[in-house]
Amino acid sequence: MRKIMRLELFLVVSALLGTACKPLSKVAGRNKLLLISFDGFRWDYDQDVDTPNLDQLAVDGVKAKYITPPMLTMTSPSHFTTITGRWVEDHEVVHNMMFNTTTNQKVPHKETLKRSEWWDNGVLPLWITAQDQGLKTASFFYPGGAAKYRGKAVNRVLLEEPNHKDDNETEWRQNINTVMRWFSEEDFSLVTLYYGEPDNVGHAKGPDHPDRKKIIQQIDRTIGYLREAIEQHHLNDSLNVIITSDHGMTTVKKRPQVDELILNKYLNLFQLASFEILDYGGFGIITPKPGKEQEVFDALSMAPNLTVYKKNEIPENFHLGKSERLPPIVVVADLGFNLNSRIIIYVNKGDHGFHNGEMDMKTIFRAFGPDFKRNFLSEPFDSIHIYPLMCKLLQIEPAPHNGSLTVTEDMLQHNGGSQNARLSVALLLSMLLFTFTTL
Template sequence: MKMRPQLFLVLMAGLCVTSTPLKKSEDKKKLLLVSFDGFRWDYDQDVDTPNLDQMALDGVKAKYITPPMLTMTSPSHFTTITGRWVEDHEVVHNMMFNTTTNLKVPHKQTLKRSEWWDNGVLPLWITAQNQGLKTASVFFPGGGASYRGQAVNRVLVAEVGHPDDNVTEWRQNIDMVMSWFSQEDFHLVTLYFGEPDNVGHAKGPDHPDRKKIIRQIDDIIGYLREAIDRHNLADSLNVIITSDHGMTTVKKRPQVDEIILNKYLNLLKLASFEILDYGGFGILTPRPGKEQEVVDALSNAPNLTVYKKHEIPESFHLGKSERLPPIVVMADLGFNLNSRLIVYVNKGDHGFHNGEMDMKTIFRAFGPSFKKNFVSEPFDSIHIYPLMCKLLQIQPEPHNGSVDATKDLLWSGGEPQRAGLSVALLLSVLVSSLWFS
């Protein structure tokens, strides 16, 4: 029995090609990170979402993910893009503040303030750029700042008053981002949408308008997938869709006592700085020598827990922060903090303990590097950063996450499926050729 030498050479060449790993720079996959602010983990379960459902079949999803403490927009997004706990990256609130000068800057006005974001921890954009990749950010918190003097290659920052629910702009932004990937060879783009957070705050998570905005989000997911195909990016672009926190109903009923902290202590006399009218999370600097008196007084208030900073549970990953004031106050789920007067108008909010299911959020992903129709167990959002570094094939900065938490989401070794005959099939052909020759 003799095998034709030409066939033997062809088969052996096939074996070598199939077992050769992807090395060339042009084989690097691109990555789009999409965040829908305030998308609670179960928001798609009471709404018809055909595009999200199909995306789960074509990719992977987690049952839910746990955001960091704090469950606020800026701290949570910065954990995702740096892989660091809040006590490490020091973006400890949506508001920029200074406890000495009493400076307080609203959220959207902080987005270009590098002094708030640049605390020694490098976000993924800069790490990727330092390793030869092109990056961009569209409205993503932290993208508008500079880090050690270096800015993100291309940035759009939402201005104060910018509408978050304009579906025409949503589509335009997707078209723009797809052209950056396909025509300008960008490798990483982060794309932020301000919904369903706004609707959740204004109407509450159970309102019909929240369901309406989820349907709008599902439509834009369908548009995104169509745009990926139009730009011939299906084989080169990985997409991660996630969020920063969930949302809960604020208990505004006549039988529920509002938390007004000035009932329990004289804030003017005992505190030199506070942010207490901002949902379920508050911070406070006592006047010299008054720390224990403040703690004792606040311990008598209902529906909240008060911590000295150095006594915060280690699992919160907040206690080592140098920027946080000495006292941290956290309301029970659904209760909002008021300092002196009831000025709070939201019907839904976040900022509560990240162990609460209402604070959990979503994770979906698809693309050539991800498995199909795979549901993973829950994991912490801190682990998204090393996953993104693996997808981009770059060396990460020091971080608190682990690639082991997300390894089951990927094809073996994170490499995409590859075309061509498998080793097993080639061996089968080889045996058959020997048998019948």
């Protein structure tokens, strides 16, 4: 009889030990993840506007002081760094425009979003890595979501039309309703949701314009609506949400305050360059004609308000120098100075693409949900580290990446909401083990 009791207790203890040794989230069930990006949301945009819902997020979840995007501070390169955890020199999405330096092909940004040959360079984004491990994923307007990777497509993709209006608040709410149904009715585990504001307003009006403040208030109302929708769909206990962006925004310096840059004053582009993109914000690229690299470099070095680099001499912390796709000459304008190649045709009042160390290029990070701590203020970190955090939340093995979970793990509730259950298991184990040894 005593042997039977010892055997039964041994089986119970073994089962409880197995349960206790597993990560809590494995026992409780895998939580879902929604990644939201508001394009061009500068880190301090909520500081001069009444934003009660963003303020509440800081109480109910995690807020980082700011996030540093990768160098390049452009939409597609930065978004792809977030979703892959790789530096730009590794994932090779080196511009918003797909280009070919041999044929002089330049494809507009919205069209580039459809072109798998621009995105599929051997690095796997989170959607595909999660799908390979049995999860359902979706991309709602998120850059890179419409491409195929090693022949694999994201389970569900919605892609913006070229003339899509980005500031329709009613549509914003409808998009949230759609995503909530994907989670609650179709059991999607990961959805990435992209909004094109406040980037558009920042470009058209400038970051200090009252219309920028209005769009931030609209974003804040949308976040309030999101939280209501999460509750209505009974996802409070199973959905983690990360809200971030790709880059900041700065005011463009124009005449008569400054002399705007016209690079053809310093070098003859027709004679010296075989390819260039020098009319796209603060970042430019040039392929010199054979034997002309030093001449191009020397000429641009004489131009004011910019820094010119040979690709093989780019600072290591840019994480651009190893790129095979990037042309031999890279130009970065000083903050607020737009590059113009031949004539000034640039009408934007705000822009990005500048050095990622500039505070105007920094962006936001908010997170809340069952796996995040409450009222936690994080020190600043690079956006490269969001990827391993997302893999941790989804309980999947990450693909090779450049980030580190140690940067963000302090914002997680390692014991989750079931800490008491763990303590109860530990107490029960102690009692059973004591009984087991005395039989």
